[in-house]
Amino acid sequence: MIDASVLIPSYNNRATLPACIERLKAQTHPADRFEVIVVLDGSTDGSAEALGRCETPFALKVVAQSNRGRAAALNRAALEARGPLLIVIDADILPNPGFVASHLAAHADADVVIGPIPLSDRSPRSFLTDGVKHWADNHARRMQGRSGALSCSDIYGANLSIPLALFRRLGGYREDLRRTEDFHLGKKILEAGCRVSYCPGAVAEQIYDKTFFAWCDDFYVDGRSHSRLIREFPDEAPNLPIGHYHPVSTVRGMLRPLVIHRRYLGGFAILCAKLVLESCRSLGLRWKVLSLIQGVVGDALFWKGVYDELGERERFEALIEAH
Numbered sequence: 001m002i003d004a005s006v007l008i009p010s011y012n013n014r015a016t017l018p019a020c021i022e023r024l025k026a027q028t029h030p031a032d033r034f035e036v037i038v039v040l041d042g043s044t045d046g047s048a049e050a051l052g053r054c055e056t057p058f059a060l061k062v063v064a065q066s067n068r069g070r071a072a073a074l075n076r077a078a079l080e081a082r083g084p085l086l087i088v089i090d091a092d093i094l095p096n097p098g099f100v101a102s103h104l105a106a107h108a109d110a111d112v113v114i115g116p117i118p119l120s121d122r123s124p125r126s127f128l129t130d131g132v133k134h135w136a137d138n139h140a141r142r143m144q145g146r147s148g149a150l151s152c153s154d155i156y157g158a159n160l161s162i163p164l165a166l167f168r169r170l171g172g173y174r175e176d177l178r179r180t181e182d183f184h185l186g187k188k189i190l191e192a193g194c195r196v197s198y199c200p201g202a203v204a205e206q207i208y209d210k211t212f213f214a215w216c217d218d219f220y221v222d223g224r225s226h227s228r229l230i231r232e233f234p235d236e237a238p239n240l241p242i243g244h245y246h247p248v249s250t251v252r253g254m255l256r257p258l259v260i261h262r263r264y265l266g267g268f269a270i271l272c273a274k275l276v277l278e279s280c281r282s283l284g285l286r287w288k289v290l291s292l293i294q295g296v297v298g299d300a301l302f303w304k305g306v307y308d309e310l311g312e313r314e315r316f317e318a319l320i321e322a323h
Contacts, residue, residue: 005034020094025057027097027098031058039065041068071178086167099204112161113161114199122207126283152233157173177229183236
């Protein structure tokens, strides 16, 4: 009998996916009581061949599809699942030995469980990964000490478990959201009145090894996805960056309109910043000023994504005035 299905969406994660599978081999929960389903979402980096060489004590199913995004990959994985509980992680996640067992045990008192995703020591250190570590550590402290209600942004999908029946009832992930699909599912979970529990023992470390260019792409897509999310759930805007255009610092107030409205000049400024910060990241520099510049660049790209998604200056100005 299968107790749980571990779902892993992967797009060109050949560098980290084998390590993730190795960690799952070391689980304390009996290997014949859980399965692992990997959906290769248009991967072209040899991930399929690498997985084909893996020998695992648990059932491993690999599904390949054309590139349709993380949400679509997870929905596909859920269709293949045999376990009554879905445990969702990413391909750059390293679960601790008690990971599966902790998720299963936590469901005695919860409908949905999330666990911590601290930065892995395998991540190259730089100002960029320092920021990731800071966010993960703050999220863990906030979740362990929380006393109020959760917002959708508290429920990420890199370390989450949910019963298969509930996942299906909620309709799974919204596939047109490329960066806020977790928040969208989280909102549906909260609206359904589900009990959400934070399980400190279900530790899954994250290997973060993105370039600064990739980080910038994420922030731009964040802006577009946030715009789509609040069309369906406008009440969540105050809990998301899209609900906080004001107040704004002088530097951000100058760069935002430059990037949004002066396409060529703003694009040149962002390109210069990208080239400099990527060089600093590759050198492993961790100066605080780099994090400050990173924040300004990410902010401008986020709001550029919001603007491009809305498509009209009037709609954009109405949005920022409303919040």
